[in-house]
Amino acid sequence: MIEVYIDGASAGNPGPSGAGIFINNNGVVERHSIPLGYMENHEAEYHALIKALEICVASNYQVVSFRTDSQAINQAIEKKFAKKKYGVLLYEALKLSDQLELFFVKWIPSIENKSADELARRAIRLNKDEHEKDC
Known part of the structure; x- marks a missing residue:
């Protein structure tokens, strides 16, 4: 079974955001730091889920x-429901998850999600670096 740790983070709410994805594929590790642009923290969490999927x-x-420290993501997946604009993002995630044979999400405390958190924070910095190049 492949374990996927995800985290979305924003420097401000809203602010520059990033997704951190840490994948353990039977001992082979993948690390992804993905700049997301400017958004709210909860939105970044959904985008981290989508990017990982x-x-x-x-x-x-x-x-x-999947492992996440976001209770909102965990509950949305379990209930297959999210409020407001997050419903569209949840729908996109669920469509992707349908392409997998077996997919589930487990909530974990933030302390157990440090690898994904560090990758998300790195993505925020990459986001800021890209913005400064454009200016």
């Missing part, structure tokens, strides 16, 4: 266990 689908992973 896109990676899993593109890599043809079939049995995946």
Whole structure:
């Protein structure tokens, strides 16, 4: 089973944001720091989920266990429901998850999600670096 740790972070709410994705594929580790642009923290969490699912689908992973420190993401997946604009993002995530043989999400405390958190914070810095180049 492939374990996927995800985290979305924003420097401000809203602010420059990033997704951190840490994948353990039977001892082979993948790390992804993905700048997301300017958004709210909860929105960044959903985008981290979507980006991780896109990676899993593109890599043809079939049995995946996601870990998140976002209770909102965990509950939305369990209930298959999210309020307001997050409903569209949840729908996109659920469509991607349907392409996997087995997909589930487990909530973990932030202390257990440090790798994904560090990657998300790195993505924020990358986001800021890209913005400064454009100015």
